[in-house]
Protein backbone atom coordinates (compact mmCIF):
# COMPACT_ATOMS: atom_id res chain seq x y z
CA UNK A 1 0.00 0.00 0.00
CA UNK A 2 1.29 3.52 -0.75
CA UNK A 3 2.49 5.80 2.02
CA UNK A 4 0.11 8.54 3.15
CA UNK A 5 0.72 12.00 1.76
CA UNK A 6 -0.87 13.66 4.76
CA UNK A 7 -1.54 12.21 8.18
CA UNK A 8 -3.60 13.86 10.88
CA UNK A 9 -3.10 12.51 14.38
CA UNK A 10 -5.38 13.52 17.23
CA UNK A 11 -6.31 16.85 15.68
CA UNK A 12 -8.26 19.13 17.93
CA UNK A 13 -9.86 22.47 17.21
CA UNK A 14 -11.85 24.86 19.35
CA UNK A 15 -13.44 28.10 18.11
CA UNK A 16 -14.99 30.62 20.48
CA UNK A 17 -14.79 28.06 23.31
CA UNK A 18 -16.76 25.55 21.21
CA UNK A 19 -15.01 22.31 20.38
CA UNK A 20 -15.35 21.53 16.68
CA UNK A 21 -13.43 18.27 16.77
CA UNK A 22 -10.99 16.32 18.88
CA UNK A 23 -9.04 13.06 18.55
CA UNK A 24 -9.46 13.36 14.80
CA UNK A 25 -7.02 10.99 13.10
CA UNK A 26 -6.94 10.03 9.44
CA UNK A 27 -4.58 9.49 6.53
CA UNK A 28 -4.83 10.90 3.02
CA UNK A 29 -3.33 8.40 0.58
CA UNK A 30 -2.33 9.00 -3.03
CA UNK A 31 -5.01 8.06 -5.58
CA UNK A 32 -7.93 8.75 -3.24
CA UNK A 33 -10.86 11.13 -3.06
CA UNK A 34 -12.10 12.08 0.41
CA UNK A 35 -15.22 14.05 1.10
CA UNK A 36 -15.42 15.99 4.37
CA UNK A 37 -19.04 16.02 5.48
CA UNK A 38 -21.00 17.66 8.26
CA UNK A 39 -23.74 20.15 9.01
CA UNK A 40 -23.32 23.90 8.62
CA UNK A 41 -20.82 25.06 11.22
CA UNK A 42 -19.45 21.58 11.94
CA UNK A 43 -15.93 22.65 10.97
CA UNK A 44 -15.38 21.50 7.38
CA UNK A 45 -13.86 24.77 6.15
CA UNK A 46 -11.88 25.05 9.37
CA UNK A 47 -10.45 21.56 8.88
CA UNK A 48 -9.50 22.21 5.25
CA UNK A 49 -7.79 25.47 6.21
CA UNK A 50 -5.87 23.65 8.95
CA UNK A 51 -4.81 20.94 6.49
CA UNK A 52 -3.75 23.62 3.98
CA UNK A 53 -1.58 25.37 6.58
CA UNK A 54 -3.79 28.46 6.62
CA UNK A 55 -4.95 28.25 10.24
CA UNK A 56 -3.02 27.86 13.47
CA UNK A 57 -6.12 27.27 15.59
CA UNK A 58 -5.46 23.60 16.21
CA UNK A 59 -3.56 21.11 18.32
CA UNK A 60 -2.31 17.63 17.47
CA UNK A 61 0.07 16.40 14.78
CA UNK A 62 0.16 16.76 11.02
CA UNK A 63 2.66 14.76 8.98
CA UNK A 64 3.53 15.38 5.35
CA UNK A 65 5.07 12.31 3.66
CA UNK A 66 5.87 10.95 7.12
CA UNK A 67 7.62 14.10 8.42
CA UNK A 68 6.18 16.66 10.84
CA UNK A 69 4.64 19.22 8.51
CA UNK A 70 6.24 22.13 10.35
CA UNK A 71 9.68 20.70 9.48
CA UNK A 72 8.95 20.38 5.76
CA UNK A 73 6.67 23.35 5.37
CA UNK A 74 8.16 24.65 2.11
CA UNK A 75 7.95 21.31 0.40
CA UNK A 76 4.40 20.86 1.73
CA UNK A 77 3.26 24.25 0.41
CA UNK A 78 4.74 23.52 -3.03
CA UNK A 79 2.79 20.29 -3.22
CA UNK A 80 -0.65 21.31 -2.03
CA UNK A 81 -3.32 23.20 -3.93
CA UNK A 82 -6.08 24.82 -1.91
CA UNK A 83 -9.18 26.38 -3.41
CA UNK A 84 -11.33 28.12 -0.82
CA UNK A 85 -15.09 28.48 -0.81
CA UNK A 86 -14.80 32.00 -2.20
CA UNK A 87 -13.50 31.97 -5.78
CA UNK A 88 -10.54 34.20 -4.80
CA UNK A 89 -10.81 36.02 -8.10
CA UNK A 90 -9.77 39.66 -8.49
CA UNK A 91 -12.75 41.46 -10.05
CA UNK A 92 -10.75 44.04 -12.00
CA UNK A 93 -8.55 41.44 -13.66
CA UNK A 94 -9.55 39.28 -16.62
CA UNK A 95 -9.82 35.47 -16.35
CA UNK A 96 -6.43 35.13 -18.05
CA UNK A 97 -4.79 37.64 -15.68
CA UNK A 98 -6.41 35.93 -12.69
CA UNK A 99 -5.21 32.53 -13.82
CA UNK A 100 -1.68 33.88 -14.28
CA UNK A 101 -1.88 35.28 -10.72
CA UNK A 102 -3.17 31.95 -9.35
CA UNK A 103 -0.15 30.25 -10.96
CA UNK A 104 2.33 32.77 -9.55
CA UNK A 105 5.28 31.11 -7.87
CA UNK A 106 4.33 27.72 -9.32
CA UNK A 107 5.35 26.03 -12.54
CA UNK A 108 5.83 28.68 -15.27
CA UNK A 109 3.11 28.27 -17.87
CA UNK A 110 2.48 30.10 -21.13
CA UNK A 111 -0.72 31.94 -21.98
CA UNK A 112 -1.57 29.33 -24.61
CA UNK A 113 -1.94 26.60 -21.98
CA UNK A 114 -3.84 28.92 -19.63
CA UNK A 115 -6.18 30.00 -22.43
CA UNK A 116 -6.86 26.35 -23.27
CA UNK A 117 -7.67 25.66 -19.61
CA UNK A 118 -10.12 28.59 -19.58
CA UNK A 119 -11.72 27.29 -22.78
CA UNK A 120 -12.15 23.84 -21.21
CA UNK A 121 -14.08 25.42 -18.33
CA UNK A 122 -16.40 27.14 -20.83
CA UNK A 123 -14.78 30.58 -20.75
CA UNK A 124 -13.71 30.78 -24.39
CA UNK A 125 -14.29 34.35 -25.56
CA UNK A 126 -14.21 35.70 -21.98
CA UNK A 127 -10.42 35.51 -21.48
CA UNK A 128 -9.96 39.30 -21.57
CA UNK A 129 -13.23 40.42 -19.92
CA UNK A 130 -12.87 41.92 -16.40
CA UNK A 131 -14.13 39.29 -13.97
CA UNK A 132 -16.54 41.74 -12.36
CA UNK A 133 -18.56 41.45 -15.57
CA UNK A 134 -18.80 37.68 -15.26
CA UNK A 135 -21.53 35.69 -13.52
CA UNK A 136 -20.93 33.99 -10.16
CA UNK A 137 -20.58 30.61 -11.84
CA UNK A 138 -18.21 31.98 -14.50
CA UNK A 139 -16.03 33.51 -11.79
CA UNK A 140 -15.96 30.18 -10.02
CA UNK A 141 -14.94 28.56 -13.33
CA UNK A 142 -11.88 30.83 -13.51
CA UNK A 143 -10.69 29.31 -10.22
CA UNK A 144 -11.55 25.84 -11.48
CA UNK A 145 -9.38 26.38 -14.56
CA UNK A 146 -6.52 26.37 -12.04
CA UNK A 147 -7.26 22.68 -11.42
CA UNK A 148 -6.77 21.91 -15.10
CA UNK A 149 -3.17 23.10 -14.97
CA UNK A 150 -2.40 21.76 -11.50
CA UNK A 151 0.25 19.14 -10.83
CA UNK A 152 0.23 19.36 -7.03
CA UNK A 153 -0.26 15.87 -5.57
CA UNK A 154 -2.76 17.05 -2.93
CA UNK A 155 -5.83 19.14 -3.71
CA UNK A 156 -7.93 20.63 -0.90
CA UNK A 157 -11.16 21.96 -2.37
CA UNK A 158 -13.74 23.79 -0.28
CA UNK A 159 -17.19 24.06 -1.87
CA UNK A 160 -15.89 24.26 -5.43
CA UNK A 161 -19.24 23.11 -6.83
CA UNK A 162 -21.02 26.24 -5.57
CA UNK A 163 -22.76 28.23 -8.35
CA UNK A 164 -21.74 25.66 -10.97
CA UNK A 165 -24.41 24.34 -13.36
CA UNK A 166 -25.20 20.63 -13.83
CA UNK A 167 -22.81 20.06 -16.75
CA UNK A 168 -20.05 21.88 -14.86
CA UNK A 169 -20.63 19.70 -11.79
CA UNK A 170 -20.36 16.57 -13.94
CA UNK A 171 -17.12 17.89 -15.47
CA UNK A 172 -15.61 18.52 -12.02
CA UNK A 173 -16.69 15.07 -10.83
CA UNK A 174 -14.83 13.57 -13.82
CA UNK A 175 -11.80 15.76 -13.23
CA UNK A 176 -11.51 14.70 -9.57
CA UNK A 177 -11.96 11.06 -10.48
CA UNK A 178 -9.29 11.33 -13.20
CA UNK A 179 -6.99 13.07 -10.76
CA UNK A 180 -7.26 10.18 -8.31
CA UNK A 181 -6.74 7.66 -11.15
CA UNK A 182 -3.48 9.49 -11.98
CA UNK A 183 -2.31 9.09 -8.37
CA UNK A 184 -3.33 12.45 -6.92
CA UNK A 185 -5.23 12.91 -3.66
CA UNK A 186 -8.31 15.09 -3.42
CA UNK A 187 -10.07 16.23 -0.25
CA UNK A 188 -13.24 18.21 -0.82
CA UNK A 189 -16.36 19.58 0.82
CA UNK A 190 -19.70 20.20 -0.79
CA UNK A 191 -23.37 20.40 0.07
CA UNK A 192 -24.18 19.20 -3.46
CA UNK A 193 -25.18 15.68 -4.33
CA UNK A 194 -21.89 14.72 -5.96
CA UNK A 195 -21.12 11.22 -7.24
CA UNK A 196 -17.48 10.17 -7.40
CA UNK A 197 -16.91 6.42 -7.29
CA UNK A 198 -14.79 5.18 -4.38
CA UNK A 199 -15.04 8.43 -2.40
CA UNK A 200 -14.08 8.06 1.27
CA UNK A 201 -16.16 9.98 3.79
CA UNK A 202 -14.85 11.94 6.73
CA UNK A 203 -17.88 12.98 8.75
CA UNK A 204 -17.68 15.74 11.34
CA UNK A 205 -20.42 15.54 13.94
CA UNK A 206 -20.27 17.16 17.37
CA UNK A 207 -18.39 14.88 19.74
CA UNK A 208 -17.74 12.16 17.17
CA UNK A 209 -15.96 11.71 13.91
CA UNK A 210 -16.50 8.97 11.37
CA UNK A 211 -13.92 7.99 8.76
CA UNK A 212 -14.04 5.25 6.11
CA UNK A 213 -10.67 3.57 6.25
Ligand SMILES: Nc1ncnc2c1ncn2[C@@H]1O[C@H](COP(=O)(O)OP(=O)(O)OP(=O)(O)O)[C@@H](O)[C@H]1O
Nearest residue numbers: 015016018020038039040041042043044045046047
Ligand atom coordinates in the same frame (compact mmCIF):
# COMPACT_ATOMS: atom_id res chain seq x y z
N1 LIG B 1 -11.84 32.69 12.49
C1 LIG B 1 -12.81 32.21 13.30
N2 LIG B 1 -12.96 32.68 14.55
C2 LIG B 1 -13.91 32.18 15.36
N3 LIG B 1 -14.77 31.22 15.01
C3 LIG B 1 -14.67 30.71 13.78
C4 LIG B 1 -13.69 31.17 12.86
N4 LIG B 1 -13.81 30.48 11.71
C5 LIG B 1 -14.85 29.63 11.91
N5 LIG B 1 -15.36 29.78 13.15
C6 LIG B 1 -16.48 29.03 13.72
O1 LIG B 1 -16.20 27.66 13.57
C7 LIG B 1 -17.40 26.96 13.27
C8 LIG B 1 -17.15 26.10 12.05
O2 LIG B 1 -17.05 26.94 10.89
P1 LIG B 1 -16.73 26.33 9.47
O3 LIG B 1 -16.76 27.45 8.50
O4 LIG B 1 -15.50 25.52 9.54
O5 LIG B 1 -17.96 25.35 9.26
P2 LIG B 1 -18.43 24.53 7.98
O6 LIG B 1 -18.65 23.11 8.42
O7 LIG B 1 -17.50 24.73 6.86
O8 LIG B 1 -19.83 25.20 7.69
P3 LIG B 1 -20.69 25.44 6.34
O9 LIG B 1 -21.23 24.09 5.95
O10 LIG B 1 -21.76 26.34 6.83
O11 LIG B 1 -19.80 26.06 5.32
C9 LIG B 1 -18.50 27.99 13.10
O12 LIG B 1 -19.30 27.99 14.27
C10 LIG B 1 -17.75 29.29 12.96
O13 LIG B 1 -18.46 30.34 13.56
